Amino acid sequence: MIGRRLLLGGGAAALAGPLRAAMPARIVAVGGAVTECAFALGAGGHVIAVDSTSRFPAAARALPQIGYMRALAPEGLIALHPDLLLLSEEAGPPQAVAVLRAAGAPIRAIPEVPTGEGVAAKIRAVAAALDVDGAAVAEAVLADWRALDARVAALRPVRAIFVLSAARGAPVVSGGHTQAAAMLGACGAENAVTGFNGYRPLSAEAAARLAPEAVVIMDHVLAELGGVDALLGIPALAVTPVARSRRVLPIDGSYVLSFGPRAAQARRDLTRLLHPDATLPDLPARAWT
Structure with missing residues (x-):
């Protein structure tokens, strides 16, 4: 296990806990929120390409783009040789995702539930795919969301x-x-x-x-x-x-x-x-x- 460290990606620092040796070296992130989660969890330096909805942080915008998340081209994604393909569950079309799965692409589908609890679950799902501890980030985001509830x-x-x-x-x-x-x-x-x-x-x-x-x-x-x-x-x-x-x-x-x-x-x-x-x-x- 690698000791606790801080990875910076476009100004997004990690509060993700220790990064393990199994951290994928070549990550393709599809979905703006999924990409933000990867950077927030300290994996920005491992992301090699993103989709066109990934606009934050600035470092993500500077990466090669693979097109719109709902119009994926399987051949182009496979040609990137990713160790991890982080896909929003809204990515598609379904036929493209099926082709990627059939080709053995290392896909992790990330749920999209538009609530505070859903955001926390999304962060934890990305953290699990990255093999990092995402509890601190997920809990902080959920606490901030809940701080607004009563008002x-x-x-x-x-x-x-x-x-x-x-x-x-x-x-x-x-x-x-x-x-x-x-x-x-x-x-x-x-x-x-x-x-x-x-x-x-x-x-x-x-x-x-x-x-x-x-x-x-x-x-x-x-x-x-x-x-x-x-x-x-x-x-x-x-x-x-x-x-x-x-x-x-x-x-x-x-x-x-x-x-x-x-x-x-x-x-x-x-x-x-x-x-x-x-x-x-x-x-x-x-x-x-």
């Missing part, structure tokens, strides 16, 4: 929608069983969209009935649409209270929606956007944030 529970829920895109003039919004809906609920918001899971276009009639008070949207999507005026000019949003209040809240999707080691900080920051008058506790400085 958030006391807030009046804001009726909000999350807009993923606005193809052909209709906003595509999040229903149930999405990371966006889970984070809205964790931040003192009520997802105004109900009745379906996943993402669907929103009609003007449905938008008028839902009457959202706020729109949460990824900052790069808002920029691509042409800004707040262009977004609120879409017929489905022009008939909502947001068109008058202009409560459009841009976020960094890789930060707020990934449910990785920075999940508590993301929860706090989105809660402050949704509830600017809320008093929230400061969170401790963490090496991985």
